[in-house]
Amino acid sequence: MITLAVETSCDETALCLYDSKKGPIRDVLLSQAKVHSPFGGVVPELSAREHTRNLLPLLELLLKDTSFDLKDIDFVSFTLTPGLILSLVVGVSFAKGVAFTLGKPLVPVHHLEGHIYSVFLEKTVEYPFVALIVSGGHTDLFLVEDFGRYRFLGGTLDDAAGESYDKVAKMLGLGYPGGPVIDKLAREGEPKYELPRPMIFSEDLNFSFSGLKTAVMNLIRKEKNFKVEDVASSFQEAVVDILVSKSLKALDKTGIKRLVVVGGVSANSRLREVLKEKSEELSFKLYIPHPRLSTDNALMIAYAGTERFKRGITAPMDINPEPNIPLEEFGKLWS
Numbered sequence: 001m002i003t004l005a006v007e008t009s010c011d012e013t014a015l016c017l018y019d020s021k022k023g024p025i026r027d028v029l030l031s032q033a034k035v036h037s038p039f040g041g042v043v044p045e046l047s048a049r050e051h052t053r054n055l056l057p058l059l060e061l062l063l064k065d066t067s068f069d070l071k072d073i074d075f076v077s078f079t080l081t082p083g084l085i086l087s088l089v090v091g092v093s094f095a096k097g098v099a100f101t102l103g104k105p106l107v108p109v110h111h112l113e114g115h116i117y118s119v120f121l122e123k124t125v126e127y128p129f130v131a132l133i134v135s136g137g138h139t140d141l142f143l144v145e146d147f148g149r150y151r152f153l154g155g156t157l158d159d160a161a162g163e164s165y166d167k168v169a170k171m172l173g174l175g176y177p178g179g180p181v182i183d184k185l186a187r188e189g190e191p192k193y194e195l196p197r198p199m200i201f202s203e204d205l206n207f208s209f210s211g212l213k214t215a216v217m218n219l220i221r222k223e224k225n226f227k228v229e230d231v232a233s234s235f236q237e238a239v240v241d242i243l244v245s246k247s248l249k250a251l252d253k254t255g256i257k258r259l260v261v262v263g264g265v266s267a268n269s270r271l272r273e274v275l276k277e278k279s280e281e282l283s284f285k286l287y288i289p290h291p292r293l294s295t296d297n298a299l300m301i302a303y304a305g306t307e308r309f310k311r312g313i314t315a316p317m318d319i320n321p322e323p324n325i326p327l328e329e330f331g332k333l334w335s
């Protein structure tokens with residue numbers, strides 16, 4: 001079974017050909033980071049225009065030098081939700097165009113489901129497990145009971161963790177995306193500034209990052225001669241502390257010994273380091289995909305799409321993208 005997968009929910013245009021038996025045939029990805037960097041964040045209209053400009057050349061690149069004929073795909077997988085609506089519209093229209101022309105079924109995928117299943121591209125995880133999805137748009141904890149069966153445990157009440165990285169980077173004049181650059185600078189600095197860890201002691205599994213971002217803003221206003229590496233390091237320690245503490249609380253509350261950590265922020269070197277230490281100390285199994293699979297890509301959409309197709313789930317041709325269908329609900333649609 002072979003799928004063409006399409007991902008355009010945010011600022012990465014990504015396509016992939018994936019064989020359910022042999023794995024990835026080829027994948028291509030074009031990041032728009034340079035386009036958005038001067039603005040310190042993703043500009044939705046620019047993102048949609050870039051997807052429109054790049055999808056067809058990327059499809060040509062995907063097929064170039066392969067003996068693969070697009071007619072041989074069995075179905076088209078695509079990100080339906082959540083994401084920037086203008087960007088989703090471009091990808092969904094493209095997926096429909098290919099499916100209609102070739103007479104193949106359309107398989108809708110939830111972007112967060114894609115992120116969760118990014119780990120399965122490397123290793124199968126036994127159910128049930130706890131998933132921390134930590135990206136530019138989300139910071140959520142889910143209990144994953146089976147494919148398509150997700151229980152929301154908690155999430156951010158304001159900014160997502162990746163968003164706070166991007167906003168802090170913008171304050172420090174470091175461009176977009178902020179995560180990779182802060183990650184790198186933090187390793188060269190000392191966590192010498194005391195920053196708050198909002199909600200770290202709350203009994204629930206919710207998060208809050210906006211107070212931390214404000215505290216960084218106040219810090220750089222007050223401290224005239226700060227070292228950017230030290231601010232980066234202090235900020236990163238706070239984010240990692242919060243993410244680790246809530247993930248451990250989720251394992252504790254559910255009694256589950258398997259933690260999956262996915263999404264762009266799971267590429268963070270310090271988060272990986274601390275979680276690995278904790279998994280050894282507390283004897284739970286930790287699954288984090290390769291950093292290339294942490295950030296947005298079409299491979300994860302192909303994997304989740306294939307699982308959906310195997311279960312007979314396809315979408316009608318008049319399906320429309322939605323900016324935000326909750327994952328729990330999506331799992332129940334078309335089932």
Ligand code: KG4
Binds near residue numbers: 163268
């Ligand atoms: O999953 P993703 O590619 O897109 C969304 O679905 O949002 O995540 C992008 C986010 C951005 O906020 C980016 O700054 C953050 O992931 N990110 C990181 C790192 N690499 C990417 N955050 C912290 N450390 C990193 N190494």
Ligand code: ZN
Binds near residue numbers: 111264295
């Ligand atoms: Zn994502």
